[in-house]
Amino acid sequence: MSQNLYDEPEFFEGYSQLARSQGGLDEAPEWPIVRTFLPEMSGLKVLDLGCGFGAFDRWAIDQGAESVLAIDLSEKMLAEARSRTSTEHIEYIRGDLTELDAIPANFDLVYSALALHYAPDIQRVFVDIRKHLVLGGRLVVTVEHPIFTAPSNPEWTDRPAWPLDNYALEGRRITNWISEGVVKYHRTIATYVNSLIATGFSLKELVEWTPSEEDIERHPDWEIEVHRPMFLLLGADAT
Amino acid sequence: MSQNLYDEPEFFEGYSQLARSQGGLDEAPEWPIVRTFLPEMSGLKVLDLGCGFGAFDRWAIDQGAESVLAIDLSEKMLAEARSRTSTEHIEYIRGDLTELDAIPANFDLVYSALALHYAPDIQRVFVDIRKHLVLGGRLVVTVEHPIFTAPSNPEWTDRPAWPLDNYALEGRRITNWISEGVVKYHRTIATYVNSLIATGFSLKELVEWTPSEEDIERHPDWEIEVHRPMFLLLGADAT
Numbered sequence: 001m002s003q004n005l006y007d008e009p010e011f012f013e014g015y016s017q018l019a020r021s022q023g024g025l026d027e028a029p030e031w032p033i034v035r036t037f038l039p040e041m042s043g044l045k046v047l048d049l050g051c052g053f054g055a056f057d058r059w060a061i062d063q064g065a066e067s068v069l070a071i072d073l074s075e076k077m078l079a080e081a082r083s084r085t086s087t088e089h090i091e092y093i094r095g096d097l098t099e100l101d102a103i104p105a106n107f108d109l110v111y112s113a114l115a116l117h118y119a120p121d122i123q124r125v126f127v128d129i130r131k132h133l134v135l136g137g138r139l140v141v142t143v144e145h146p147i148f149t150a151p152s153n154p155e156w157t158d159r160p161a162w163p164l165d166n167y168a169l170e171g172r173r174i175t176n177w178i179s180e181g182v183v184k185y186h187r188t189i190a191t192y193v194n195s196l197i198a199t200g201f202s203l204k205e206l207v208e209w210t211p212s213e214e215d216i217e218r219h220p221d222w223e224i225e226v227h228r229p230m231f232l233l234l235g236a237d238a239t
Numbered sequence: 240m241s242q243n244l245y246d247e248p249e250f251f252e253g254y255s256q257l258a259r260s261q262g263g264l265d266e267a268p269e270w271p272i273v274r275t276f277l278p279e280m281s282g283l284k285v286l287d288l289g290c291g292f293g294a295f296d297r298w299a300i301d302q303g304a305e306s307v308l309a310i311d312l313s314e315k316m317l318a319e320a321r322s323r324t325s326t327e328h329i330e331y332i333r334g335d336l337t338e339l340d341a342i343p344a345n346f347d348l349v350y351s352a353l354a355l356h357y358a359p360d361i362q363r364v365f366v367d368i369r370k371h372l373v374l375g376g377r378l379v380v381t382v383e384h385p386i387f388t389a390p391s392n393p394e395w396t397d398r399p400a401w402p403l404d405n406y407a408l409e410g411r412r413i414t415n416w417i418s419e420g421v422v423k424y425h426r427t428i429a430t431y432v433n434s435l436i437a438t439g440f441s442l443k444e445l446v447e448w449t450p451s452e453e454d455i456e457r458h459p460d461w462e463i464e465v466h467r468p469m470f471l472l473l474g475a476d477a478t
């Protein structure tokens with residue numbers, strides 16, 4: 001069972017204040033690229049792993065998806081997602097992303113945004129996801145980038161530079177983000193990519209998100225992010 | 240035309256002293272992994288881009304390859320390679336890795352070790368390579384890892400940490416390695432991977448080389464390399 005920090009009051013309150021929590025997809029800087037990884041949504045059966053407040057799920061139905069099964073470990077997140085949702089084509093259920101056995105299969109699209117860096121064993125997760133996808137189905141995953149998750153001391157130096165260390169040392173990282181003691185799992189890009197390939201996927205897109213010049217014009221404080229990719233975005237087809 | 244620094248006396252002399260120049264494949268720390276990316280060599284037609292002293296080419300013939308066409312920009316490297324080679328199944332020719340039009344096609348394997356970070360336009364190189372491979376043929380490439388090539392000040396900090404900056408800013412990097420003013424081209428992992436996919440390859444292996452515990456036992460001074468991958472190794476099939 002993954003750490004359920006999103007149900008802790010302090011964390012939930014902090015998370016709720018994030019731009020992406022309040023503004024949804026339009027406030028997620030990586031969304032314009034992620035959207036290009038998605039197939040034509042019309043008629044698709046979608047599984048969302050780590051749905052949060054459900055912004056993606058409502059977008060999917062708006063785009064014509066047939067149904068969305070949206071899973072999250074946090075009761076509070078699910079309650080908020082349900083309160084924001086009017087369509088009956090989205091089912092929100094509580095579940096651990098690393099235990100999908102009880103979930104039905106035959107999805108056309110599995111989507112997971114900024115959740116799988118909480119899973120200790122990514123290859124096991126990809127095996128499970130593959131079982132839930134039809135042949136040729138699509139997987140779209142975003143995670144914190146390995147360069148972002150690796151360091152023992154993840155604070156910009158004066159230069160500024162990102163003090164990368166322990167890149168090859170995969171495993172738990174405890175960081176202070178919103179609240180203290182947040183447990184994430186660092187692994188290399190190679191582990192993400194090879195785990196996909198080993199579990200029956202063909203990699204189609206890999207993006208290391210950093211801000212574009214346009215992004216920086218609108219958000220000058222993002223300029224520092226050109227030095228270090230913050231998100232890893234993956235698109236793959238089930239083979 | 241790429242910079243031909245290997246024909247500069249100071250650089251050539253320094254390069255010739257490297258363990259990998261003197262000892263060949265067994266002195267290249269990444270070789271045991273690269274070898275696992277290679278197909279059964281028996282009967283293959285092989286193209287080697289950036290052959291250096293020809294260690295790989297002689298190994299390929301020893302393993303039963305039918306022929307090797309080995310290209311390098313440096314006359315001095317080629318002269319040394321020829322002097323070390325007795326078989327007639329290897330043809331060493333002078334050429335720029337970014338201008339392959341005059342080279343015959345239909346190779347089963349294209350191999351390039353630590354050379355393509357000198358090429359300014361990797362997608363163009365992969366287009367050329369794809370033209371020279373049979374359908375289902377294999378490409379094995381090693382380059383300096385993007386984390387290694389990115390920084391404006393590529394020196395360990397005291398901690399030690401690797402001061403990563405400018406990761407998203409692709410293009411020329413001028414470093415002092417063996418001699419001063421060595422021009423390399425930094426690009427992201429995403430650019431390597433997506434360029435492969437866009438030019439007709441299916442990515443099969445991606446390794447970010449760092450030393451194993453066994454490596455560190457034999458070479459204690461390599462321990463620092465767990466903090467930052469030095470080489471990116473790619474294996475892909477022509478589709």
